Amino acid sequence: MSKNLTSRAEDYSKWYNELVVKADLAENSAVRGCMVIKPYGYAIWEKMQAELDRMFKETGHQNAYFPLLIPKSLFEAEEKNAEGFAKECAIVTHYRLQNDPDNPGKLRVDPDAKLEEELIVRPTSEAIIWNTYKGWIQSYRDLPLLINQWANVVRWEMRTRLFLRTAEFLWQEGHTAHETKAEAIQEAELMNNVYATFAENFMAIPVIKGVKSESERFAGAVETYCIEALMQDGKALQAGTSHFLGQNFAKAFDVKFTSKEGKQDYVWATSWGVSTRLMGALIMTHSDDKGLVLPPNLAPNQVVIVPIYKTDEQLEEISKIANLMMGDLRAKHISVKYDNRTTLRPGAKFAQHELQGVPLRIAIGPKDLENGTVEVARRDTLTKEVIALDNVTSTVENLMTEIQTALYTKALNFRDSHVTLVDTFDEFKNVLETKGGFISAHWDGTIETEAKIKEITKATIRCIPTDEVPENGICVYSGSSSKGRVLFAKAY
């Protein structure tokens, strides 16, 4: 199978598309721009969900569920948010089909079943949630309100790619309400930090934390915090965002609270989300020309055991060893699968597990039976070693940590070697074309300059980094003065 994978050097984009399909992660569906997430891909997403959900709960959030469909009058209440999503909305206008008199056996929309008010399939849920919060918040005692929702959303994107940009995607969206501006900002920052911790510790993806420029902000936000990752082709990928919404939605939906002092005020809001897009980031950060490479912390199977045998007796003996080994590994909370399918030869199994990114492969053959050994192969380095049976559990346990760290370090080194300080626009364009990655450059802070740079180079401001050091300089494009560098890149 993996033989046919296009190499990254040949065509990175084609490599990605082929990999997603061949590794059984997802595929396009009969619905324009919508994907089917296959069991193997979904198992990785479930591991991400479980960990994020744990982190959200640990920081005091609870899950809830709000309607999929949003009445148009609510959708348009916060004008900037509505304007931002209006052009990519799926709209429900009717609620019944009927037999088509012109086409026996076919159905058509029943013209008599037109909705009085159109319903928007949620592209994001601020409108319906803030309309609900109006009934939940009266007093400071009701605050903070810290809620998260796991849901599907629809944004009618014209150019779609599996995981990275799909018309329907899965995500979580947190929506919180607070007494004070400071508390809401703190929450938005906290959740951006949670995302960064998750990306680094679980996905093994180094990220840069920062805030968006005004034109890249979420529609309706006062400030958008983000984490930005770098893919192997030198393009950036926004991996998560957390928004300080000010009082915009509270005002649009008239959500006021009575303070301890008895005063009425609008509440302060945040929202934050990550989506199945993270799957794209995970794939593109670590994988190679042989297929997927998964960090142990997110691999559905961390270890696979493949028996190599000629006789039934050999298989029986190998299976005994494999079963004992699985017991020991599972006791250490390591997930392991015994691939004893009789329909595939060992070579084909090796190729499949490589393609699907199983972190460790253990092969047991006739020689191993004689010597009391097994062969352990690492997916990330493609290296093999023969080790004594007695050392399997401890070796595997250590390798889980080692591989997780190695993947992160490798990605960090790549990322760090792809942040280039430039001081002229020629240099800017040159680095962007030859090397890619993040370009750290002075910017005069205007929307006009940002738009011009994007028009000329396709690079956008990915973020104003949180750890930015104030530094007087000259805007790389306009020559006007600047107080610090920001990060530009071409992005997914």
Added chain:
Amino acid sequence: MSKNLTSRAEDYSKWYNELVVKADLAENSAVRGCMVIKPYGYAIWEKMQAELDRMFKETGHQNAYFPLLIPKSLFEAEEKNAEGFAKECAIVTHYRLQNDPDNPGKLRVDPDAKLEEELIVRPTSEAIIWNTYKGWIQSYRDLPLLINQWANVVRWEMRTRLFLRTAEFLWQEGHTAHETKAEAIQEAELMNNVYATFAENFMAIPVIKGVKSESERFAGAVETYCIEALMQDGKALQAGTSHFLGQNFAKAFDVKFTSKEGKQDYVWATSWGVSTRLMGALIMTHSDDKGLVLPPNLAPNQVVIVPIYKTDEQLEEISKIANLMMGDLRAKHISVKYDNRTTLRPGAKFAQHELQGVPLRIAIGPKDLENGTVEVARRDTLTKEVIALDNVTSTVENLMTEIQTALYTKALNFRDSHVTLVDTFDEFKNVLETKGGFISAHWDGTIETEAKIKEITKATIRCIPTDEVPENGICVYSGSSSKGRVLFAKAY
């Protein structure tokens, strides 16, 4: 709060509606027929999900995700299924909004953004899934295919009630493909048994397993297995269904496989689902006039500790005890919450926890400090006892099992005392009106008789029980011959 709950005797339906809202489980939204599932209600649903998901995986199923929107041409491919759902479909016809020239600040559907083909918001996913399976199944090696999806679905019901019947609801839908008819039937039965086990062991709801009559079958199914529960008002509730779909969907979507012998044949299918409707069953089975009663296996908080104090020193001492107690209980995997809110008096806390169905309440007051005791109150029996501090962990641990069993036994006794054998139609009508519950009666097996009985009494055939004993008899309505009794009831 609970003072205002209408009693069951007064108005069962009103009691239910009030309870759902006052116990913070769910509420109606701005979208007709769609509910908001509030954090407390969602926490119960999450516990249900976790256990069901575990049971599905243990029986070899994997999760995946398929598109929300189904092109009309796919939707109508399996005619009976399409016909069954056509009258309650939300239909997406457009993909963009624009500024409304007649209403500044408002949006309208962009007439130029009409979809070439309408998209149906899934009411169930057989169509999109079987269209996908066509690409996944070629050989017997690809079978069985055992997949489940957790998702939202929309059915445009005209009369809705929180949890029981909502235009949008959450559910899981399993969709499996098999080589043989026997294997598919076995799967459908297996999953109906999984549902029954879950209902009985976790929800503490006794259920009757059986199959549906032809007119109550799922649209497109050859056989529908079901579990039927009985609510306290004597009405039945279908708590889960599992369908043997024959080759209907395989034929509609042309899904064939090559057998071991090299022959081509259509695959055999099942689908099975339970939904947030189970929340309605849970609420109605156990709750009382004081509010929700939850079985320990599904309670978000199994125990709540309430401090009763006059001085800060007392509170401090109580908190020390509470913290130790929580450590011990959590070590036994018992979930416990310390309700030390200063904004509410103990009486108000008691009322809230009763209303929200926390299985055990532990109160610690000044007298308890003196005596080294605590007061333990059971929600299900509303009984209290004072026990020594040293015995708390073991007592609570035992009570968790005892309450779980007691709730099941109570519900079972109620159910068993509400299955009435009748042999005449007068008796049938009389029992239905005076006592309710399941009526076990002979039926001639015809759709006409079934429809007549429904028209006259509003009772439907809930199921032909799996453990039905063959018994020659006379149909209670038509006087024609019958080979066994079936269960009738009025139902949710």
